[in-house]
Structure formats: structure tokens, C-alpha cells
Amino acid sequence: MKVTIDGIEIDVPKGTTILQAARMIGPDVAPPTMCYHSKLKTSGGYCRTCIVKVTQGSAANPTPMPKPVASCRTEVMEGMVVENTINADVLEARKGVVEFLLMNHPLDCPVCDQAGECDLQNLGYSHGAATTRYEFPRREFERIDIGKYVQLHMTRCIMCFRCVKVAEQLTDNRVHGVMHRGDAAEISTYIENVIENEMSGNVIDVCPVGALTDKTFRFKSRVWFTKPVDANCDCKKCAGKVRLWMKGDEVLRVTARKDQWGEAVDFICNECRFEKKKTSDWKIEGPSHIARTSVISQNHYEHLNELKLQVMKQQKALGFMDINKRP
Amino acid sequence: MGRKLLIHNDHIPNIHTLAVYRANGGYASVEKALKTMQPDQVTDEVKKSGLRGRGGAGFPTGMKWSFLAKPEGVPRYLVCNADESEPGTFKDRYLMEKIPHALIEGMITSSFALGAKTSYIYIRGEYFYVARIVEAAIAEAYAAGWLGKNILGTDFSHDCYVQVGGGAYICGEETALLESLEGKRGNPRIKPPFPAVAGLWGCPTVVNNVETIAAVVPIVNMGGEEYAKIGVGKSTGTKLISASGHINKPGVYEIELGITVEDFIYSDEYCGGIRNGKKLKAIVAGGSSVPILPAALAITTAKGEPRLMTYESLSDGGFLTGTMLGSGGFIAMDEDTSIVKNLFTFSRFYHHESCGQCSPCREGTGWMEKILQKFLNGTANESDVDLLWDIQSKIEGKTICPLGEAAAWPVAAAIRHFKHEFIEIAQKKKFVDISHYDRLNKLVKA
Numbered sequence: 029m030k031v032t033i034d035g036i037e038i039d040v041p042k043g044t045t046i047l048q049a050a051r052m053i054g055p056d057v058a059p060p061t062m063c064y065h066s067k068l069k070t071s072g073g074y075c076r077t078c079i080v081k082v083t084q085g086s087a088a089n090p091t092p093m094p095k096p097v098a099s100c101r102t103e104v105m106e107g108m109v110v111e112n113t114i115n116a117d118v119l120e121a122r123k124g125v126v127e128f129l130l131m132n133h134p135l136d137c138p139v140c141d142q143a144g145e146c147d148l149q150n151l152g153y154s155h156g157a158a159t160t161r162y163e164f165p166r167r168e169f170e171r172i173d174i175g176k177y178v179q180l181h182m183t184r185c186i187m188c189f190r191c192v193k194v195a196e197q198l199t200d201n202r203v204h205g206v207m208h209r210g211d212a213a214e215i216s217t218y219i220e221n222v223i224e225n226e227m228s229g230n231v232i233d234v235c236p237v238g239a240l241t242d243k244t245f246r247f248k249s250r251v252w253f254t255k256p257v258d259a260n261c262d263c264k265k266c267a268g269k270v271r272l273w274m275k276g277d278e279v280l281r282v283t284a285r286k287d288q289w290g291e292a293v294d295f296i297c298n299e300c301r302f303e304k305k306k307t308s309d310w311k312i313e314g315p316s317h318i319a320r321t322s323v324i325s326q327n328h329y330e331h332l333n334e335l336k337l338q339v340m341k342q343q344k345a346l347g348f349m350d351i352n353k354r355p
Numbered sequence: 356m357g358r359k360l361l362i363h364n365d366h367i368p369n370i371h372t373l374a375v376y377r378a379n380g381g382y383a384s385v386e387k388a389l390k391t392m393q394p395d396q397v398t399d400e401v402k403k404s405g406l407r408g409r410g411g412a413g414f415p416t417g418m419k420w421s422f423l424a425k426p427e428g429v430p431r432y433l434v435c436n437a438d439e440s441e442p443g444t445f446k447d448r449y450l451m452e453k454i455p456h457a458l459i460e461g462m463i464t465s466s467f468a469l470g471a472k473t474s475y476i477y478i479r480g481e482y483f484y485v486a487r488i489v490e491a492a493i494a495e496a497y498a499a500g501w502l503g504k505n506i507l508g509t510d511f512s513h514d515c516y517v518q519v520g521g522g523a524y525i526c527g528e529e530t531a532l533l534e535s536l537e538g539k540r541g542n543p544r545i546k547p548p549f550p551a552v553a554g555l556w557g558c559p560t561v562v563n564n565v566e567t568i569a570a571v572v573p574i575v576n577m578g579g580e581e582y583a584k585i586g587v588g589k590s591t592g593t594k595l596i597s598a599s600g601h602i603n604k605p606g607v608y609e610i611e612l613g614i615t616v617e618d619f620i621y622s623d624e625y626c627g628g629i630r631n632g633k634k635l636k637a638i639v640a641g642g643s644s645v646p647i648l649p650a651a652l653a654i655t656t657a658k659g660e661p662r663l664m665t666y667e668s669l670s671d672g673g674f675l676t677g678t679m680l681g682s683g684g685f686i687a688m689d690e691d692t693s694i695v696k697n698l699f700t701f702s703r704f705y706h707h708e709s710c711g712q713c714s715p716c717r718e719g720t721g722w723m724e725k726i727l728q729k730f731l732n733g734t735a736n737e738s739d740v741d742l743l744w745d746i747q748s749k750i751e752g753k754t755i756c757p758l759g760e761a762a763a764w765p766v767a768a769a770i771r772h773f774k775h776e777f778i779e780i781a782q783k784k785k786f787v788d789i790s791h792y793d794r795l796n797k798l799v800k801a
Contacts, residue, residue: 073545074713076753095752101545124749128718161742164725187711206540206711209523211721213711 031104033057033080034114046099046110047078051289058289059112060122060151062129062236063188064100065291071193072100075186076125077151081118084109096121119155126156132167132211133237134183142238144251144323147290148186167211174204174217175224177243177302178232182214185239191215191231198295199225215239226265229301233284233292244302245273245281252323254280259310265297271316272307279305285316357611357624358585360573360593361566365453371488373495376456382501384464384575389509392575397468401571403579405591410436410527410564411642411682413666416571422551423469424559432560433466433474435568436532437489440479440524441642442704443684446595447565449607451478451485455492459515461568463501464575466513469561474515477532480522490517524708528756529562530554531710542712543756564682566595587613590665594683596625600638601689603627616640616662616669617654620687633689637772640669641681643701644761646768647694648678674768694773695780696787698765699727705762716759719750723766730780731789737781744770 030039033050034057040049048066050058059080064072072078078100082093087107096118099110112118130152137143169182187206192215195202204217232240254273261268273281282301284292304310318325369375376382388397402417423431435458439447451458458476466474478486493515496502504512518536520526526535530544533555554560570592574582583591590612599605602620604627610619619625620635629635635650656662657676662669669680688697706720726743729735743766751763770777779785 073755076713076715079753098545098755121749121753125714125753128714128722128749131718131722162722164722186714187717189712208711209525210706210709210711211717213717 029104029106029108031106031108031110033110034112040104044104046080046082046097046102046104046108047072049104050080050099050110050112055288057112059099060155061100061289062147062151062186063190065190065193065234066287066289067292067295068190068193068197068234071188071190073098074189075129077122077129077155079118079121079125081111081115082108083111122155123157126151127160127162129186130156130160131162133186134166134168136184140184140238141241141246141251142184142235145290146238147236169214172217173243175228177229177298179241179243179246180215180217181239181241182216183239184237185215186237187213187215188236190234190236191240194230194234194295195225195228198227198230201225226297226299227295229298230284230292230295232301233286233295236290242281242283242301244305248280249275256316256318256324258285258313258316260313261300261304261310263297263300266300267294267296268300269294270296270300270310272310272312274307277307279307279310288319357609357614358593359609360582360585361457361569361595362450362454362607362609365449370454371452371456371492373456373492373499373501376454381456382460384572385460385467385501386507388464388467388575389507389511394468394470397464397571397575400574400579401468404574404582405579405586405589406567406570406574406582407590407666408564409566409570409594409682411441411644411679413680416563416567419551419563420465420469420561422549423561424552425470426559430473430558431469431471432555432558433462433469433471433568434529434532434536434555434560434562435462435474435476435565436527436529436562437476437482437485437565438479438520438523438527438532439482439565439682440522440527440708441644441682441684442701443597443599443639443686444642444682445597445599446607446683448482448485449597450565450569450595451482451489455489456496457569457572458489458565459492459496459501461571462515463506463513465561465563465568465571466515467511468571471561472513474513475536475555476515476517477520477526477536478517479520479526483519486517486519493517523710524704525710525756525758528758531756532562533560542710543758545755585611587663587665588667590667590680594664594680596664596683596685598626598685598687600685600687601630601633601692602687603630610664612663612665614664615654616664619664619685626685626687629687629689631689633691635687636690636692637688637694639678639684639686639688639765641679642684643686643704644764645679645681646674646677646764647697647772648768649772652676652772674764675771678768693787694769694776695727695730696789698769699724699731701765702727702762705758709758709762710756713753713755713759715750715753716755716762719746719759720762722746723762730777731787731792733780733783733786735777735781737778739781740770740774740777743777 059078061078062075079096080099084090086105172180207216232242257272259272270282271285272279284296364370398420406416407413462474525531526541528543531541535541550560593609596608608625621628637649638653639647657672666680670677702724706724709716709720711717747763747766750759
């Protein structure tokens with residue numbers, strides 16, 4: 029099926045969503061997402077950050093769709109024409125969505141473990157306004173310990189439903205869900221039931237914000253001071269392909285590997301995530317690839333020396349003073 | 356006197372019982388359909404009648420029925436949406452309370468047309484006593500053989516169940532209703548797929564309003580073409596209007612679509628004019644979510660034609676100078692009404708009823724209510740009017756279900772037509788009388 033997104037035509041198989049098609053073209057035209065997760069079925073459609081304008085429904089029925097649609101849940105049609113970054117209305121609407129998402133968010137990034145790898149932080153940076161127009165008290169919840177390893181801080185939650193989908197699809201018994209409605213809705217384990225399941229730790233990886241955090245890692249380090257390393261082990265419960273976040277020889281935390289879009293590639297079990305905190309537990313493959321734009325790669329680009337030389341060359345060409353030489 | 360097709364018998368004592376209902380010509384449509392017609396013929400009659408959904412959207416019912424997927428070996432369902440939660444609308448309650456058999460008769464005839472062996476009537480929690488009335492009527496119908504196996508000796512069998520909801524506005528949205536009916540949290544589903552393809556338990560389902568299903572009865576009895584002669588243009592037949600507000604005679608009225616708004620408000624047959632001899636200030640024509648219209652635009656359209664009670668005429672001029680027929684929740688407001696206070700009441704309702712799934716509605720409805728609270732407190736600024744306008748524009752059309760629009764439209768319309776009231780309050784020239792809320796709060800606390 030041929031579909032045109034922002035003027036770029038691409039051929040995709042039947043059943044592809046607009047978002048997947050846009051991601052095939054590349055990150056420049058791919059809409060941002062918060063609640064969609066490629067590995068979780070029926071995820072997406074809630075946060076509305078990925079809305080796009082369909083200016084031509086299909087070749088057979090060229091009328092435009094009246095409302096913007098959630099690209100993560102809309103399948104492409106033959107000859108569909110989609111506008112994302114080239115449509116001012118879409119960008120304005122997305123700015124509105126970001127404002128709504130940030131409205132009741134505490135913005136406690138300086139003390140939040142997710143800072144540096146937070147989808148909401150990135151989204152706010154790329155699509156949001158610098159200030160808020162919301163002048164009322166923000167929503168607050170008590171912190172809830174759910175089991176030995178996970179802490180829930182609902183105040184930061186943006187209701188993406190991803191953790192509910194993890195519990196539904198990876199574990200055999202979902203014990204947590206959404207209580208109440210409207211802006212009082214909260215993720216709850218219902219009377220603070222403990223989530224005890226081998227795969228329950230994955231709720232931390234799918235959480236786009238700092239609402240679900242790893243208690244074995246809380247306040248240990250800022251993520252950009254740790255070095256991500258890909259490693260594996262023979263695990264009977266999961267694929268065993270993980271990312272270690274190291275400081276020196278110490279393994280501070282273990283997470284699933286995440287792809288270009290910040291979504292977990294393989295879900296991992298709790299034993300790998302919480303129990304194996306020694307380098308001897310793992311076969312280390314090498315440094316992880318982290319996008320250069322990420323704050324995590326601030327101190328350790330993969331080809332640092334090469335980069336330094338390049339920068340120096342550019343500076344020299346521009347006639348800058350060489351800061352390494354004293355006058 | 357206009358013709359009445361739905362509630363013409365409501366004055367007869369004990370019409371809620373099967374015996375009296377049958378003696379007054381009840382269940383004739385079931386006899387006619389099952390004995391002399393094919394299911395497709397019934398659908399054709401409904402198509403010919405031009406009947407449009409009476410729940411609010413006004414989608415042609417015959418077309419909706421023809422969209423129903425009919426795969427082999429998969430059950431199909433008819434679901435009656437009796438979760439009448441739109442503020443200002445109470446017509447379905449009246450119909451079910453007075454003549455429950457009209458609904459059940461419509462359910463059987465419609466199910467026959469759709470080939471549904473099972474149907475559900477989803478009644479909102481607040482209508483618990485109505486559910487009891489409908490259940491009693493269903494029991495009577497079962498006992499008399501109108502429901503159950505081999506109705507009237509034909510091979511058509513049908514079961515009808517009543518399900519009481521928890522009283523959430525959102526469960527009036529058809530996919531949220533289906534979720535609730537399945538025993539889940541009443542959250543709207545993301546469409547597509549539409550219920551006609553994958554509805555209740557993943558099976559093809561038609562969801563219709565109480566009044567729509569009840570209107571199938573006269574359509575089958577008199578024939579679609581005859582029914583289509585009532586009304587104007589594409590607005591055919593009769594419609595129940597729930598009239599409330601500052602009028603002399605509030606109540607449920609059955610009108611022939613096509614009478615003028617002026618007639619409806621001022622004639623003695625219907626509302627009987629504005630009470631205490633006051634002047635009309637504004638109307639909400641179809642339940643709280645449709646745009647409010649100032650009196651001048653309500654009586655005549657922007658083109659200068661008299662405005663009629665039809666789907667087309669009420670929406671003439673789009674939202675700039677028009678509104679919608681919606682569910683027929685007609686609220687009239689006199690000259691003393693504060694539009695700002697009225698809007699606050701509506702906004703508080705939508706904030707309370709937002710399901711919390713998608714972010715614009717979850718956060719935006721609460722924000723709008725908080726800003727309107729500032730107007731009531733007298734602490735609002737002029738910039739708050741623009742902010743309200745901006746927020747509603749960012750909710751409208753960006754949400755999963757129409758609740759976003761339902762929350763945004765009243766705000767947009769109030770600012771569009773009555774901006775001066777907001778400005779006067781922001782400039783501290785006028786204040787909203789909120790003593791009413793204080794008294795209410797005290798009552799609640801006591």
C-alpha cells in the first residue's frame with residue numbers, strides 16, 4: 029500500500045498503522061508518542077500526542093478525515109495522504125496536548141530518577157511551551173510501595189495505561205488497574221496489593237515518566253553518570269538480553285534494551301532485573317548505542333576522540349583560538 | 356394538535372401492563388413483521404421512513420442497521436441505550452416508565468430485522484425504579500409468549516435482558532456502554548472497529564436509543580413511506596422533546612418535526628411561554644452539550660427564516676449562528692439567567708463525568724471548570740476568557756469519544772454569543788449570584 033506522509037511516499041504492507049509507516053520513513057516525520065508501545069497490543073490512542081491530519085482518506089475515497097486521528101491506532105489505506113510536521117494545526121494541537129500532560133505533572137525532574145531518560149521531558153523539550161498557563165494547585169498522591177522492588181508515585185503519572193497492558197499481556201494475573209475517573213483516575217494496585225510476578229518489573233521500563241521506579245536504583249545515581257552496556261545471560265524465564273547501567277565496575281541497575289523510539293525490545297524477568305547485580309553474572313557484549321542527542325551520552329560518545337578532532341578542525345577553520353594552547 | 360405516535364396512549368390508566376397495552380393495539384408490529392414480512396423488508400421500511408437516531412447524533416437508523424456485519428455462525432446483538440444521561444434530557448425515562456411495552460415491542464421487531472437472538476436494555480443506575488418497571492414488563496411479555504422460544508409459532512426466538520449501569524454519563528457513549536455491559540470499566544473504545552463489526556463480546560452489534568427503537572413500532576405498523584410524510588425534508592416523523600427551564604409547562608412533548616421553535620416555546624399546546632411573563636434570553640436545544648443560542652437566533656435563523664424544530668434547521672448556519680437538535684433536551688432560559696453560572700454548572704458536570712482515558716478531556720475539563728469557578732468567585736481576569744477559548748479549541752476533536760466535544764461546545768458557544776457577560780464579570784462591573792450554591796452546600800453538609 030502506498031501512503032504519503034509529509035510529502036514522502038512509502039510502500040507499506042496492509043495493516044500497518046500511520047505511526048509505523050512514519051517510523052519507517054524516519055525520525056524526522058515520525059510523530060512523538062507517550063502511550064504507544066510497539067511490543068504491547070492495544071496500547072496507544074490515549075495520550076493524543078501522535079495525532080496527525082489525514083488530508084486524503086484513501087485513493088478510492090479522497091475526502092479528508094474531519095478530525096485529527098491518533099496515528100498509532102489508525103491503519104493506512106491505499107493512497108492515504110497524511111500531514112504531520114508540515115501542518116500547523118497538528119503542531120498547535122500537539123502543543124495543547126503537551127500542555128495538558130504537563131498541567132498536573134509535578135515537574136520534580138531534579139529529584140526524579142527518570143530524568144535524562146524521560147519521554148515526557150523529551151516531549152516537553154521538543155514540543156512544549158516554556159511556561160505554563162495553569163495557575164491552580166496540582167494533583168498530588170501519596171507514594172505507594174508495590175512489592176519489594178517497585179515504587180509507584182502517581183503524582184508523576186500521565187495515565188498512558190502501558191503498565192496495565194504489561195500486567196495484562198505479560199503476567200498471568202493482573203492485580204492492578206485504573207481506579208476512579210476523570211482527573212481523579214489513578215493507577216492502583218487496589219488496596220495496595222503487592223505485584224508479585226516474574227515479569228512485573230517491566231512496568232518500570234514501559235513507564236514513560238518517573239511514576240514507576242526501581243527501588244534498587246532509587247537515588248543511587250543520575251542516569252547520565254552511569255554507562256550503559258549491553259549484556260546477556262542464560263535465563264530460563266526471559267531472553268536474558270539486558271542493558272547494564274554501570275559506574276566503574278559496579279552494576280547500578282539492569283533494564284531491558286530500548287530501541288530508537290525508547291521502547292523495550294525484549295521484556296526481562298525480575299531475577300535478571302533485580303537480583304543479578306554483579307558483573308560476573310553477565311556476559312558483556314559492549315557499550316550500548318545511545319542517541320547523541322540524549323543527555324546520557326553527554327560524557328561518553330562512542331567515538332569521542334574522532335569527534336573532538338572534528339570540532340577542533342571546525343574551530344580552527346573559523347579562526348577560533350585553540351583553548352588547549354596557552355598564549 | 357400534532358400527531359403522536361409514541362406516547363399517544365400515555366393517558367390511559369395501567370397502560371404499563373400488557374393487557375391494557377395489547378387492548379390498545381400493542382404488539383401489532385410484532386405480529387405484522389413476524390408473520391408477513393422478511394427481516395430485510397423491515398430494514399427497508401425503516402430506511403424508507405428516514406428515521407434518524409434519537410440519541411443525539413441523528414444518524415439514519417436504516418443505514419446503521421444495514422452496516423451490521425452478518426458473518427455466519429456469529430451471534431448478533433441489539434443493545435438499547437437507555438443510559439439517558441445528557442443533562443436536560445428525560446424523554447426515555449418517561450417513555451419507559453409510562454409505556455414500557457412500547458420499548459419491548461420495538462426491541463422484538465428490530466431484533467427480528469437484524470437477526471439478533473439476544474438483546475439488552477442498558478439502563479442507567481439512577482433509573483433503578485424504571486429498570487424494575489421494564490423488568491416487570493419483560494416478565495409479562497415472556498409469560499404471554501412475546502419473548503422466548505418460537506414467538507407466535509414462527510422460528511424466531513428472542514431473549515431480552517435488562518442491565519442496570521452504574522450511572523456514568525460516559526456509558527451513554529455506545530462503545531463505553533458495551534464495555535460496561537461486558538462487566539468492564541466503562542471506557543470508550545478506540546474506533547475503528549465500529550460496533551457494527553465488532554461490538555458486544557466482539558460480535559456485530561447495533562446500539563440504538565430507546566426512542567429510536569420505540570419509533571420502529573409505528574414505522575412497521577403504518578409503513579415507512581407513510582411515516583416519512585410527517586416532518587420536513589430529511590427530518591421525518593415525530594420526536595420526543597424534554598422541555599425544561601423557565602417555561603410555564605415543563606415536561607415531555609411529542610412534536611412533529613418541523614414546527615417552529617417559536618411555536619414550541621409560546622404555544623399553549625407545548626411549553627406555554629416563559630414563566631412570570633419574563634423575556635426569553637437563550638435556549639439550549641438538544642441537551643447540555645449542544646451550543647447555546649441567544650433568543651434572537653433561536654427564533655429566526657441568521658438568514659431571517661423562522662427556525663424549525665428539525666435537524667437541519669436547528670443546525671443552520673453551523674455553530675456560528677446555529678446549534679443542534681441533539682437528544683431533544685430543550686432548556687429555555689429567561690432574561691435573569693447568568694450564562695456564566697449556567698456554563699459553570701455544565702462544565703462541572705463534564706469534569707465530573709470525564710472517564711480519564713485521554714489527556715485533553717481528562718485535564719482540560721477540570722481546567723475549564725477551575726477557570727469558571729474564578730468567574731463565580733469574582734477573581735477572573737479578562738485574559739481568562741481568551742484562555743477558556745483556547746482550552747476548548749484544544750479539546751474539541753482531539754479526544755477518543757465525543758465527550759471532549761460535549762465539554763468544549765457549550766464553552767465555545769457561551770463565549771461566542773455572550774462574551775460581554777464574561778468581560779463584565781472580569782472587569783468587576785457585575786458579579787454572579789452564588790448564594791444558591793452556599794445554600795445547597797449547607798443542605799448537603801446538614
